[in-house]
Amino acid sequence: MADQSFLHWPFFDPAHRDWAAQVEEVAAGLNIDHGDTDAACRTLVTTLGEAGILQRTASPDGTLDVRTLCLARETLARHDGLADFAFAMQGLGTGAISLFGSDAQKDAWLPQTRAGRAISAFALTEPQSGSDVANSTMTATRDGAHYVLNGQKTWISNGGIADVYTVFARTGDAPGARGLSAFVVPADTPGLTIAERLDTIAPHPLATLDFSDCRIPESARIGESGAGFKIAMAVLDVFRSTVAAAALGFARRALDEAVARVTARHVQGAPLSDLQMVQGHIADMAVDIDASALLVYRAAWTKDSGAPRITREAAMAKLFATDHAQEVIDKAVQLHGGDGVRSGETVEKLYREIRALRIYEGASDVQRVIIARQTLGH
Incomplete structure (x- = not known):
């Protein structure tokens, strides 16, 4: 079980902790055949819809709780990257309808996507x-x-x-x-x-x-x-923080796998975890994860608290969490030795999953430009 102590940070209400437990239970029970990606995604949308998890991806009244979305993506990503993808795209795909759509558009599509009956x-x-x-x-x-x-x-x-x-x-x-x-x-x-x-x-x-x-x-x-540009940016303001949350979930899984590896693997009669250099890697991974979590949930809390825009906060969260998740996962691969690059190993899959997050919904260098311009007052 990954560290859950962050759920008691002041960013969260009891309802968020209950939600995290609900998503954890559903995610832990997933058993998806990834042999056919399209079929797997369809199955995941149906499964998450039937479990009620997709209800939070859209809102007929135009309000989306970003902390709820981030908690779901972090938890799902920690268990299954495609499950995170299925959840995230239901939200991103209907974000404009939730926030700006007409009653007719909402009535036509949101009940379907929230129930997992439409993608x-x-x-x-x-x-x-x-x-x-x-x-x-x-x-x-x-x-x-x-x-x-x-x-x-x-x-x-x-x-x-x-x-x-x-x-x-x-x-x-x-x-x-x-x-x-x-x-x-x-x-x-x-x-x-x-x-x-x-x-x-x-x-x-x-x-x-x-x-x-x-x-x-x-x-x-x-x-x-x-109004399309304004609509697109408003949707991305909400969902960009959730990309960072998914990266955080991948990083947490990598740390769990690394800790299990270095405590079970022995070298010269002692576990790898006794080596100071290994302990240094584990410490760096833990620091990167907590720092990422603070940035992710600061951005989400800021938006949920009524801020009209969180462009800077979301950019910081996405930049830091995705870049540092890459580093955490790379360390996990290294600590696994040859097994780390064996096809099908958990850390090998994480290594492939994380790379795209530094590109989509605003590449890392674009986030740097956004942060720099706001810092400079442009």
């Missing part, structure tokens, strides 16, 4: 505009009471298995960031096709989406025309 996705990234969202080129051209979507989105999590996509496209209201709008697009909409499935070192459902004269009603627009 959602967040389609923001384009082939030529990853972190530079304002440079998006996909268009949504007004045609009477409809919009016609043309363009591509790529690196879309749940691409190919999602039932509904939140899509951001240029409506031409203004240049740059002010010209984007957000839309709800069901996966079976004519003109929306899967151009390519993308394979990664840690298998997840990812795809490039192609929109060719994809016609959707005006009622599919989320919020005001031209």
